[in-house]
Amino acid sequence: MGPGSFEDNIREKFENQTYKSPEAIWDGIEGDLNLGLLASYEASQSRYKWMAVAAIMIAVSSWAFHFYSYEFLGNHKTETSYNALLSNDIDYSNYFLPVEVRSSRRIADKQLLIVEVYKKSESIPVDDEVISDFEPYRLANHMVPIKNKPGLAVANQEVYPYIQAGYYARSSKNTAEGTKLWAGVEAGAGNFNSTMSGSDAISGGVNPLNLANAIGSDGFVNPTTVVNPQMNNGLATTVGLDFGLKLGSRWTLESGIAYTNVDSRGSASINVLDVYTVNDREISDTDGGLLSGSPVIPDEGSREAPLQITEMYDHEVDLRNTVRFTSIPLKAGYFILDRKVSLRVNAGVAANYLVESQLNDPSRGIISGSQNDLYNDWSFDGVGGFELGYALFNKFDLTLEPNYRHSITPISSSQTSPSRFIIQTGLRYTLK
Amino acid sequence: MLVSEDKLIKGCQKGKREFQQALYDKYCDGMYLVALRYSKMQQEAEDILQEAFIKVFKNIKDFRKDSSLAYWIKRIVVNTALNHQRSKLYLYPMVDITELDHWSDRESIISGLNHSDLLSLIRELPTGCQVIFNLFAVEGYKHHEIAKMLEISEGTSKSQYSRAKSLLAEKVLNRERYNYGTGEL
Numbered sequence: 001m002g003p004g005s006f007e008d009n010i011r012e013k014f015e016n017q018t019y020k021s022p023e024a025i026w027d028g029i030e031g032d033l034n035l036g037l038l039a040s041y042e043a044s045q046s047r048y049k050w051m052a053v054a055a056i057m058i059a060v061s062s063w064a065f066h067f068y069s070y071e072f073l074g075n076h077k078t079e080t081s082y083n084a085l086l087s088n089d090i091d092y093s094n095y096f097l098p099v100e101v102r103s104s105r106r107i108a109d110k111q112l113l114i115v116e117v118y119k120k121s122e123s124i125p126v127d128d129e130v131i132s133d134f135e136p137y138r139l140a141n142h143m144v145p146i147k148n149k150p151g152l153a154v155a156n157q158e159v160y161p162y163i164q165a166g167y168y169a170r171s172s173k174n175t176a177e178g179t180k181l182w183a184g185v186e187a188g189a190g191n192f193n194s195t196m197s198g199s200d201a202i203s204g205g206v207n208p209l210n211l212a213n214a215i216g217s218d219g220f221v222n223p224t225t226v227v228n229p230q231m232n233n234g235l236a237t238t239v240g241l242d243f244g245l246k247l248g249s250r251w252t253l254e255s256g257i258a259y260t261n262v263d264s265r266g267s268a269s270i271n272v273l274d275v276y277t278v279n280d281r282e283i284s285d286t287d288g289g290l291l292s293g294s295p296v297i298p299d300e301g302s303r304e305a306p307l308q309i310t311e312m313y314d315h316e317v318d319l320r321n322t323v324r325f326t327s328i329p330l331k332a333g334y335f336i337l338d339r340k341v342s343l344r345v346n347a348g349v350a351a352n353y354l355v356e357s358q359l360n361d362p363s364r365g366i367i368s369g370s371q372n373d374l375y376n377d378w379s380f381d382g383v384g385g386f387e388l389g390y391a392l393f394n395k396f397d398l399t400l401e402p403n404y405r406h407s408i409t410p411i412s413s414s415q416t417s418p419s420r421f422i423i424q425t426g427l428r429y430t431l432k
Numbered sequence: 433m434l435v436s437e438d439k440l441i442k443g444c445q446k447g448k449r450e451f452q453q454a455l456y457d458k459y460c461d462g463m464y465l466v467a468l469r470y471s472k473m474q475q476e477a478e479d480i481l482q483e484a485f486i487k488v489f490k491n492i493k494d495f496r497k498d499s500s501l502a503y504w505i506k507r508i509v510v511n512t513a514l515n516h517q518r519s520k521l522y523l524y525p526m527v528d529i530t531e532l533d534h535w536s537d538r539e540s541i542i543s544g545l546n547h548s549d550l551l552s553l554i555r556e557l558p559t560g561c562q563v564i565f566n567l568f569a570v571e572g573y574k575h576h577e578i579a580k581m582l583e584i585s586e587g588t589s590k591s592q593y594s595r596a597k598s599l600l601a602e603k604v605l606n607r608e609r610y611n612y613g614t615g616e617l
Contacts, residue, residue, distance in 0.1 A: 006539040010569040013547040018461035019468055021481060026456055028482045033452065033489060 056398075059425065063189060180246035181431045184399070185239075188424025192236040192262045192323075210365045211270065215315060231321060234264025236420050238327070242428075252333040254346065259355075262323040269314040270366070320362045323375060324355040325411070329383055342389035342397070350381045352411055379411035395430040437501055444492045452489055459502060460485070463509045465551070469566050470513035472555055484512040510571060514581065520559045538601030545604065553603050561596035568593050 240258025247253060331348030338344075354375050361367040385403025392398050406419045435443070435454065443451025460481065467480040487508050495504055545553070554562055563582070567573045568589070573581070575589040582589070 006543060007569045007572070009543045010550070011572065013545075013550055014465070014469075014570055016462075017465055017547050019465040019551075021460045021464035022478060025460070025464075025478055025482050025485075026453065029456065029485050029489070030449075030453075032482075032486050033449070036490075 063187070063425075181243070182246075182397075182428050183241070183243040183431060184397075184426050184428030186242055186256070186258070186399070186401070186424045186426035187237075187239045188401070188422045189235065189237045190420050190422030192234040192264060192420045207366055211315070214366055230268070231264050231266030231319065234262045234321070234323075236260055236262045236422060238422060238424065240327070242329075242426065244333075244428075250335045250338070252335065252344065252346070254331045254333060254348075255329060258327045258329070260325055260327055260352075262321075262325075264321050264323075266319045266321070268317050268319050268367075270317055317361050317366050319367065320360055321374075322356075322358040323411075324357075325352045325375075326355060327352045327381075331383060333387070340391045342387075342391075344387045344389065345385075346387060346401075346403075347382075347384040349408065350383050350405065352379045352381060353377065354379075354411070375411055376409070378409075380408040381405040381411075382408050389428070397428040397430070399426040399428055400424075401426065441492065441495060441501065444489060445495075455488075456485055459505050462502070463505060466506060466509045467513060469551060469554055469570065470510070470517060470563065472559075472562075476516065480509065480513045480516055483516075484509040487512065510567075514563065517559055517563055538597050541601040541604050542597060550600075553600050556603060557596055557599055560592050561599060564589055564592045565596035565600075 238258045238260040240256055242254060242256030242258075244252050244254035327350050329348055329350035331346045333344045333346035336343045336345060354377050357375050359367060359374065383403055383405050385401055387399050387401040389397045389399045400423070402421070402423045404419070404421050435451070440451055440455050440458075444455055463484065464477065464481050467477040467484070468474075471477040471480060484505075488505055491508075495501070542550070554565060557565065564578055567578045567581070568575065575586050575593070578584075578589045579586040
């Protein structure tokens with residue numbers, strides 16, 4: 001045998017030869033590849049989580065600041081940001097049943113268990129398609145820390161599930177069969193168009209003494225009529241409870257009760273008849289006739305006599321109107337999207353009951369008191385808008401709902417029908 | 433999945449799972465044999481293969497077409513196997529030995545084996561002999577290259593290789609005696 005030929009012979013023996021490898025090896029490789037994907041997901045998730053927390057805190061702080069600020073007028077919005085990348089959106093305990101442990105391998109200090117699982121029930125929709133009962137589905141790789149003995153029974157070991165990215169369809173939030181019922185709390189703010197006319201009721205709240213002091217008159221002041229109160233858009237804030245029912249896969253019915261406080265400011269002109277006496281003055285008729293509102297100035301040498309002066313003019317008064325009412329909405333909604341992020345359009349009606357209305361002049365106290373005559377006890381609004389939801393945890397959803405309310409029967413007793421635009425945020429809990 | 437090797441490589445570089453599995457399916461059995469040659473137990477070979485392919489997928493972005501894909505993967509498998517054996521080689525360091533029985537016909541004895549029998553006998557060798565036999569006789573490395581890889585002297589590599597051949601030939605003869613029932617084991 002020549003030099004090198006032994007090694008050539010040995011190499012030829014092994015050339016193009018194969019040996020059947022166990023199938024479980026690929027499972028282990030795949031598990032490691034998924035861990036790599038998870039690591040990159042988790043890194044980005046952590047950033048987005050903290051951004052979402054910061055955005056919510058800023059939104060809540062901003063809303064609270066504006067709610068307690070009496071100088072604020074106009075539209076008021078709260079906003080939250082959503083992290084659409086959180087991965088804990090699937091309740092595996094309700095969704096999958098592990099059937100068997102297919103194989104196990106050791107990777108470093110952990111025991112890797114590969115399980116084959118089956119979907120639980122044919123009535124659970126996934127991506128709006130019903131999956132048949134026993135469709136096999138590979139779940140995630142379960143990494144188990146090896147404790148004392150590698151052969152420790154599966155049931156006694158802790159299981160840390162890892163989601164196998166891209167290996168399943170993301171489910172809708174329908175984790176329960178049939179109708180879904182939820183309850184929640186909401187808070188919101190918006191504008192309120194509080195233009196009103198019909199000043200008769202206002203005049204009843206005028207305090208003549210305070211008016212006279214404001215004018216500086218020593219005589220008798222008689223307010224006649226208030227002309228054209230001009231109110232700016234007010235700030236409406238609302239808190240409430242809501243509950244809803246999901247009918248089928250997309251339709252919803254929702255109701256609740258909300259308490260709304262509206263704060264608006266403006267001004268009004270009070271037409272004043274001011275009558276007072278001028279003493280120790282000589283009077284004479286100069287050009288004939290006394291003009292209304294014109295003081296008479298006596299000439300020299302004229303006889304002194306007390307003079308009663310009557311003036312009529314408009315006195316501007318600042319107004320602040322606070323209205324409180326409860327509202328019971330009834331809305332139908334339709335889910336355009338119902339996954340971890342949901343989008344629902346809704347429309348309906350709301351019945352409003354007036355609790356209290358206060359109209360006053362903040363600075364001088366010229367106008368004060370309850371002015372319930374300005375508003376109707378009962379009124380009805382048409383409500384429309386959409387709701388953006390985000391599934392925070394199992395059964396908890398965060399919602400953002402801008403909606404517009406237009407009066408069907410006006411809340412104001414004036415001819416003008418105030419409308420309002422409100423943005424509400426809420427937290428919703430799925431009861432079943 | 434039947435695709436060209438270029439598409440397979442590109443798909444794996446993009447991290448697409450179906451291409452990764454196709455590449456694994458294509459080379460796993462051949463590389464498993466390589467892993468078996470460097471291990472003593474099946475579990476060990478499985479660990480080597482799994483670890484090697486994880487490295488393949490992580491580093492395939494750096495693959496350059498200056499060598500074939502199969503050769504590149506095989507080098508990764510061999511290096512992974514050596515890493516696994518390095519701890520054993522450290523515990524049981526190889527030393528230069530004087531070959532007492534220098535058979536002239538041991539190569540012919542070994543050459544008569546088929547690859548399955550040769551594989552099982554190689555796996556029975558001491559770790560150092562096993563590694564060096566594989567690297568020199570099967571992979572085609574030179575002794576000075578082996579010495580550098582294993583941080584031993586060239587003389588140690590040569591003597592361990594010679595010892596490997598002697599042990600293999602002895603095992604072949606022992607098997608033949610056992611098969612013929614001589615009772616002299």
